[in-house]
Amino acid sequence: MECSYVQLDDLPDEILLIIFKKLDNFDILHSFHGVTNRRLNRIIHDPLFTSNINFVTWSSDKFLNKLSSNVILNRFCLQILPDISVKIKLLHLESSLAKNILRAADYPNLYGLGLYNTSGKTARRLFTDKRFSTGIFKKQITRLIITTPKDKNYWFTIVKICSCIFSIFNKLTHLIFSESLYENYVPLSFYFPSRSFSSSSLLVLNIKIQHFLLLLYILDGRFSQLHTLTVDLINNCIYTNLIENKEEISNLKWFVLSCANEIAHYEELLLPLIYRISNIEKLSLYLTIYVSGKFIDGNDLQKNIIDRLPQLNLFTFDIRSVMYKNDQMNLPSKKDIEETFRDFQYTKIISYVDYFLKKKKSQCHVFSYPSEMPYYQEITNNFPGGLYQYVRFISLYDEYSFEHEFFIKISQSFPFMEKLSLINYQSQKHTQSYKSINDNYDSTIVKYNYLVTLHIGEVHDDYIEEFLSNTKTYFHNNIRIYIKYKSLERVTHNFTRDVLRINCAKINEIFLYGEKIYSKSLQDYFPCAIIH
Structure with a gap:
């Protein structure tokens, strides 16, 4: 150890700072304090x-506690934290050890x-x-992140937390209910929130909610100072007999609304709210x-x-309009759609029609x-490519086959994808091993570095081989897969085929x-x- 200190001490402060910035603060304090x-x-x-000290780490599909032993916990609690406590502004804690x-x-x-799990x-x-x-929660905390584990009391826990959170954290200005994995975002589930779910200090709210009605409650005046709202809808049911509230929402300056499922009543309900x-x-x-005419x-x-x-000065969007129609003869082409964006001069717009x-x-x-x-x-074969760093969940569907090159494009366009769902019953045209036809076959392997969940239950057998063959696809350990047994x-030749065993x-x-x-x-x- 003495030798390593001497080597580090030979470096100027600027270089040491560059090196340490690449490391985790938790590890730096634990190693050098x-x-x-x-x-x-x-x-x-x-x-x-x-x-800013983070005591949790993300692993596959859950948060893990970095304080893996009592020795490390005691070192932080007895030595490190008392020494630096005046400088600490942000703490991310696994809730069981938060006390x-x-x-x-x-x-x-x-x-x-941040309170995780x-x-x-x-x-x-x-x-x-x-x-x-009566102390730190009530008088100091202005920014709060909460995540909850998926257990039998999941929904009850969320409702209980929401019912008391603003009476405990009186100075809260930023509240986030979320996790890294898309499908684990913490959803608020109650239909009629109590008046205690309100705050006169909250400025920023980031949540996932079960239904559109709850969004209307959030915007009914209970958060009078709210200026930034990010909402992800789970349920695509938007009821027409909703609460009547047509008052202006004058303080809100930034609104983000997303929903993975198809929704209706765009003109009747969504536009009036906006x-x-x-x-x-x-x-x-x-x-x-869903649209009917156009x-x-x-x-x-x-x-x-x-x-x-x-007052709008920034409008970003991703809108997929879906139409069910027997006669597709008079529907617009990709060029027709592009022409309608001719006045969007300061924004790059991508469009395509399937x-x-x-x-x-x-x-x-x-x-x-x-x-x-x-x-x-x-996503279909018409997907134009690009880079989408924020996307965690994608679904693929087409009535034409997806070839191996298509999956290469997908993995490169969505480098942080965690969940992939595929529906395609068309056989691939080219199914031979890429190792046998390409000397530089490593460049043709599709790499899913962050994939956690794979749904391939509604596919032709070729796509099962596409994912299970290590000459075509690479992914890390701990993959969860949904698939038909037959x-x-x-594809595995009754579970005897050696070429698929690695994946x-x-x-x-x-x-x-x-x-x-x-x-x-x-x-x-x-x-x-584990087989279910």
């Missing part, structure tokens, strides 16, 4: 490394708190602790909308949104680029459709998987 080298001690006490960390020292400058029991212990509820936000300056809409295009967006909002003859369905996808949309639905049995060994959970009597070889073929 208390060393005899004064210069290193001075550098690690810089606000860069002490103002230990918060009691380890006084944090006079702490204003931001917050169960109902943990929430009660934290929120009823008078030292916190018009009530009279002073809106930034608007983002990421929606799939697609939503540039003319529609100009007339019904941009021209109606005089027609599905078997489904008697057509869709028009228009969006501003670059995009911050969280998901991308029903299809899996065919199959990376799967840790399988949800099987169809047959309930499985081959004895199934578990051996997927040695690391």
